[in-house]
Amino acid sequence: MIGGGSAGYAAARTARDAGADVAIVDQGPLGGLCILRGCMPTKTILRSAEIMALMKRAREFGLNPVTAQADLSAIVDRKNRLVQEFADYRIAALRDPRFTLYESRAEFLSPHELRAGDGRIRGGAFVIATGSSAAEVAIPGLDEAGYLTSDEMLDVRRQPASLLVLGGGLVAVEFAQFFARIGTKVTMLQRGTTLLSDMDGDIGHALAAAFRDEGIEVMTGVSFQRVSSGSSEKIVHFIQGGAVHTRSAEVIFQALGRRPNLNGLNLKAAGVCVVDGRLVVGGDMRTSQPHIFAVGDVNDLTPIVHLAIEQGETAGFNATHPNEPARVIDHRLDAEVVFTEPQVAVAGMSERQCREKAIPYLTASYPFADHGKAMCLGAVHGFVKLLCRPDDGALLGAQIVGPEAGELIHELIAVMYFHGTAQDLLRIPHYHPTLAEIVTYPAESIVEQMGRA
Incomplete structure (x- = not known):
């Protein structure tokens, strides 16, 4: 395994449990992007801004107003304490004696051999899980003026x-709202x-409407000049809009992708195909070399x-079971959550994807502004939409898009997992008053549309 982050460790654990002799090569810092610079630190600081x-x-x-003032240094200290706790747990797992851990760079010497520090490792299969970094963007004058990426923003x-x-x-929207909520004037381009x-x-x-209500200036459709x-x-x-x-x-804050x-991997020596700066993999996570896999951000x-x-996990299984039918990723239940307020959560197909693939669909939505529990909470931005x-x-x-969207989406993922329907959402009991019951309103509309079809 080249890389010991979330994807690499999952592959290593799966291969180990299948009885393989597993080596992990990670030049550090150990822990992976999610723990060190992604999910966990950002959600920690966002909680501070949410409370503020x-x-x-x-x-x-109906409460007496209070004067809230952020102490950014204290917020960073709390984030660092939690991140270290998460990282210590992952580091202990990587240093489990059932693995061989090389804390060094990895470089392929051939399709079946790589250099790790001063040593060489031969293997029957390799999993590349080296993650990603903030992309460099060619905007004239940007490098000279100076900017920060998400890595540096976490330590400001x-x-x-x-x-x-x-x-x-x-990444852009989460950091933008965090800094706006602690008192920074924020403009998004x-x-x-x-x-x-x-x-x-x-x-x-x-989301833009909610941001503007909080004083964030949001400008879309821009073309950067310098x-x-x-x-x-x-x-x-x-x-x-045609004007300068x-x-x-x-x-x-440069947040234009990763x-x-x-x-340094020397993928040419490994015979691995790279297209437009990324490794091309199939649903089984194999690269152009059948025994070399690539997982995660890489x-x-x-x-x-x-x-x-x-x-x-898919790569780890396929690497250790070459004579069995390959496992492949099923993207039917793909989901994503954005931890702004309102939160954004999506699962399955979007309208855009349905149109692109010519898949017939019915859709209905219902606003949180007309939902009783959301009104009680004072969280009325956004909507629920079903396809x-x-x-x-x-x-x-x-x-x-709305309060606790990241939690609410899981009911809908569960229904999709069991190939459930809009009718099922109406049959499932929903306690009142809860945020969860909002899903029944678009479901009812879709059932009505089906009856009229």
Whole structure:
């Protein structure tokens, strides 16, 4: 295993349990992206901003107002304590004597041999799980002006007065709301037509509306021209709607994507095909070399941790069972959660995917602004949307923008797992008043549409 993050460790554990002799090569720091620089640290700091935002709304709930002021250094300290705890657990697992751990770089010498530090390792199968890094973006003047990526943003201890966020994906929106909620003036510049532009447009529009209500300036459909530096701020020059605009801030956060970590692996010696900077894999996680697999961010398929783990387990099984039918990834239940407020959660197919694949569907949505429990909570941004097959009502996909979306989506994933229908959602008891019962309203609309068809 080359890499001991979530995907690599899952592959190593699966191969070990199948009786294989497993070596893990990881140049460190040990722990993986999710623990060190991804899921866990970001969700930790977002919790601080969520509490602060609620404190600022005290009067809305009939409470005496309080003065909430963020201590960014203390937030970073709390994040570091938790991350170290998570990392210690993973490091102990990697150093389990049932593995052989090489804390060094890995470089292929041939399809069946690689260099790890001063030693050489021969293997019958290899799993590449080296993760990803923030992509470098060619905007004239950006490097000279200076910017921070998500790695550096997690360690910022002096709160910037203003922040320009370049990008509108998952990482961009989570950091943008965090800094806005602790008092930084935030402007988002997104190249796509909406935030989260890889999802259906109504999701991005709903999230942008919530952001604007919190004072975040969101500008979409921009084309970056150049970056310059003023006396105290950095200036981004861009085109939007045919006109030239500028926005300036103390700090630029570059969140325009990530790239697979392939440097130094010498994949040419391994005979592995690389296309446009990423490893091409099949559903069985094999690269162009049948005994070499690639899992997690390095294959640039789905940068989602639970899917990376599934990929690792699939690769670990296939590597150790070459004479059995290969396991393949089933993407029918793919899911993603964005931990903004409102949260965004999607599962299964989107409207865009249905249209692209000419799959017939019925859809219905229902707003949280008209849902009793959400109104009680004061969390009225967003909606629930269902996509179902017209003939039998089978659930094809689900999208939630709203309170606790990351938790609510799991009921819909469970229904999809069992090939359930809109009719099933109506039959399943839903306690009142709960957020969960909102899914019954679009389900009812879809059943009505089926009756009229």
